[in-house]
Structures are given as C-alpha cells and as structure tokens.
Amino acid sequence: MKTDSSTTYEWIKQLQTCGYRVTAARQTIVELLVSSTHALSPIEIYDLGRKEYPALGLVTVYRTLERLDELGLIQRVHMPDGCHRYLRATQGHQHLLLCTCCGQVEMFEGDDLSKLTQRVEDTTGYHIQDHWLQLFGLCPRCTSQSRQ
Amino acid sequence: MKTDSSTTYEWIKQLQTCGYRVTAARQTIVELLVSSTHALSPIEIYDLGRKEYPALGLVTVYRTLERLDELGLIQRVHMPDGCHRYLRATQGHQHLLLCTCCGQVEMFEGDDLSKLTQRVEDTTGYHIQDHWLQLFGLCPRCTSQSRQ
DNA sequence: CCTCATAATGAAAATGATTTTCATTATGGT
DNA sequence: ACCATAATGAAAATCATTTTCATTATGAGG
Ligand SMILES: [Mn+2]
Ligand SMILES: [Mn+2]
Ligand SMILES: [Zn+2]
Ligand SMILES: [Zn+2]
Numbered sequence: 001m002k003t004d005s006s007t008t009y010e011w012i013k014q015l016q017t018c019g020y021r022v023t024a025a026r027q028t029i030v031e032l033l034v035s036s037t038h039a040l041s042p043i044e045i046y047d048l049g050r051k052e053y054p055a056l057g058l059v060t061v062y063r064t065l066e067r068l069d070e071l072g073l074i075q076r077v078h079m080p081d082g083c084h085r086y087l088r089a090t091q092g093h094q095h096l097l098l099c100t101c102c103g104q105v106e107m108f109e110g111d112d113l114s115k116l117t118q119r120v121e122d123t124t125g126y127h128i129q130d131h132w133l134q135l136f137g138l139c140p141r142c143t144s145q146s147r148q
Numbered sequence: 149m150k151t152d153s154s155t156t157y158e159w160i161k162q163l164q165t166c167g168y169r170v171t172a173a174r175q176t177i178v179e180l181l182v183s184s185t186h187a188l189s190p191i192e193i194y195d196l197g198r199k200e201y202p203a204l205g206l207v208t209v210y211r212t213l214e215r216l217d218e219l220g221l222i223q224r225v226h227m228p229d230g231c232h233r234y235l236r237a238t239q240g241h242q243h244l245l246l247c248t249c250c251g252q253v254e255m256f257e258g259d260d261l262s263k264l265t266q267r268v269e270d271t272t273g274y275h276i277q278d279h280w281l282q283l284f285g286l287c288p289r290c291t292s293q294s295r296q
Numbered sequence: 297c298c299t300c301a302t303a304a305t306g307a308a309a310a311t312g313a314t315t316t317t318c319a320t321t322a323t324g325g326t
Numbered sequence: 327a328c329c330a331t332a333a334t335g336a337a338a339a340t341c342a343t344t345t346t347c348a349t350t351a352t353g354a355g356g
Binding site for chain 2: 306
C-alpha cells in the first residue's frame with residue numbers, strides 16, 4: 001500500500017525528471033493533492049497551502065496544476081457551474097462520481113462505451129476521439145442525512 | 149416537419165403562458181437558438197442578435213437563456229474550457245457529440261447507462277441522480293479536411 | 297384607446313475565475 | 327561559491343457571468 005508521503009515523493013521526482021525544479025510551493029501543492037479525498041479548487045489549494053507555506057501565490061497554484069495535469073498526475077473535474085477542480089489521477093481509465101451535496105468524489109471504472117461509440121460513429125459519420133462521463137448523486141453519508 | 153418559425157412561435161407562446169412578456173429581445177434570441185445548428189455562446193448570441201436588434205444587451209441574453217433553460221427549451225453544453233454554450237433541447241433523453249475542430253454539435257440517443265449506474269450504486273453506496281455524457285470527435289467534414 | 301403596476305431592459309459596475317506581465321528570488325548544474 | 331535561468335508572487339489584465347439601478351415597454355384592466 002502506498003502511503004501519501006511516498007506518492008508525494010514520486011510526484012516530486014517525476015517533476016524533477018521532466019526538468020522542473022523542486023520548490024517549496026510545488027511540494028506544498030503536491031502534498032495537498034496527494035492526500036485529499038475530494039477534488040480541490042485552485043482557491044482551496046491556495047488557502048490550505050498557505051497554512052503550510054504562507055508565501056504561496058495563487059498564480060503558482062494554477063501553474064503547478066498545469067504541470068501536474070501535463071504529467072497526468074492529476075485530473076480535471078468539470079463542475080456544473082463551469083469551474084474546475086483537481087483530483088489525483090488514478091491508473092487506468094476511470095470516471096467520476098460526485099456527491100451533489102458535500103462534493104465528495106468517488107472514482108469508478110468499468111464503463112464500456114465502445115458499443116455506444118461505435119454505433120454513434122456509424123450513425124453520424126463522426127470520428128470519435130474522447131468522451132466525458134460523470135455521474136452525480138448523493139454519497140452514503142449525505143443520503144442518510146437527507147432521509148431524516 | 150416543424151419549420152423554424154413555427155418553433156419560434158411555440159417557444160414565445162410558452163414564455164407567455166408562463167407569465168413572461170413577449171419582447172423584441174426575447175424574440176430575437178429565440179429565433180437564433182431555434183435555427184442554429186451548433187451550440188451558441190452568450191456572446192455569439194449577443195453579436196448575432198444585435199444585427200437583428202441593435203439595442204440588445206448581453207445581460208438580457210443571459211437572462212433569457214436562464215428562462216429558456218428553466219422551461220427546458222434549451223440545454224447547456226459544457227465546453228472543455230469551462231464556458232457554456234446553449235442549444236435547442238430535443239425531446240427525450242439525448243446526449244451530445246461535439247466536433248473538436250469546428251464546434252458542430254450532433255445529438256444522439258440510445259445510451260443505456262442503467263446497468264452501469266446500478267453497478268456503481270451497488271459498489272459505492274451512492275444514490276445516483278444524474279449523469280453527464282458528452283462525446284468529442286471530428287465531424288465528417290473536418291475528418292476529410294484533416295486527412296489531406 | 298388610455299392608464300398604470302410592474303416585468304423587462306440595458307448601461308455600468310461588481311464579481312470571480314483565470315491569465316499575463318514583470319521585477320525579484322531560488323534552484324541546480326558547473 | 328557562481329551564474330544562467332526557471333520559478334515565483336504581486337499587481338494588473340482579461341473574460342465570463344452576475345448584480346445594481348434607473349429607464350422603458352408590456353399587457354391587464356378600465
Ligand atoms: Mn470512459
Ligand atoms: Mn444518458
Ligand atoms: Zn455527500
Ligand atoms: Zn467539424
């Protein structure tokens with residue numbers, strides 16, 4: 001089982017391997033993303049990050065998110081309001097399930113959209129490159145709370 | 149076959165039925181949305197609309213889109229950059245297929261995500277309420293152009 | 297048709313997220 | 327230690343969207 005700190009170390013090492021420098025700002029941001037159970041907005045990362053490293057700038061948060069996204073270490077979550085949040089990427093093809101109440105994010109895999117994709121290609125003549133699939137619902141905790 | 153103008157009339161009538169007033173701004177915006185083959189951004193609607201009706205304000209575009217969305221006459225398209233576009237809603241449950249090159253939007257139906265949804269509910273304990281599914285690809289025209 | 301309450305509008309300002317600019321600082325190869 | 331330059335943070339700019347507010351236009355009722 002991978003601990004958060006070993007993952008943090010690996011991410012930093014990957015940044016280094018790609019020629020990026022290791023900085024306090026990046027370490028702070030990486031630690032937050034590695035250990036968070038829900039998708040973080042840039043502002044959240046900024047606010048949480050400054051508790052650890054008060055000099056952190058919001059712009060650096062955006063720039064670091066860009067790098068980590070390039071390296072495939074995090075993934076973007078599209079929120080209904082159009083803003084973005086970011087989440088540790090997992091290995092393999094996965095999709096997201098968001099709690100509409102508390103924001104908790106769960107991943108799931110095993111969608112097989114190939115039949116659907118094939119049929120849509122045949123019907124429309126499009127050449128399909130990518131897909132977005134996100135599910136929305138209530139997490140177990142919010143479900144039981146709303147039932148009262 | 150429904151003509152654009154009869155659809156425009158119906159939308160206006162629906163607004164009226166719901167107690168909204170019929171105005172030049174709303175007629176202009178409705179006409180554009182009814183006849184467009186691709187998803188329009190608020191700014192596009194504003195720019196196109198002012199050709200018809202120069203006094204049109206961008207705020208009114210936003211407000212009218214809100215109304216039409218409430219009535220289920222249009223649907224929101226989530227773009228990769230986080231901005232929104234709007235498109236005539238179709239009857240029944242449909243999804244979008246966007247050309248990543250020219251922005252053309254195609255609708256398709258017949259996704260059956262119920263098995264997937266059920267499995268994810270069983271696995272995660274979430275109570276799933278909704279889903280987003282969008283496909284991205286190249287439309288036939290853009291496919292042939294990019295092949296040269 | 298005329299009146300009038302008020303829904304709707306557009307201009308301007310405010311907001312909030314994200315990006316750009318730029319002078320300063322910190323990293324890491326030498 | 328030195329130094330080229332990658333990275334940073336502050337401030338300003340940009341862009342989409344929302345709020346505020348004074349003015350205008352709609353449509354119900356007379
Ligand atoms: Mn998938
Ligand atoms: Mn569906
Ligand atoms: Zn929840
Ligand atoms: Zn195209």
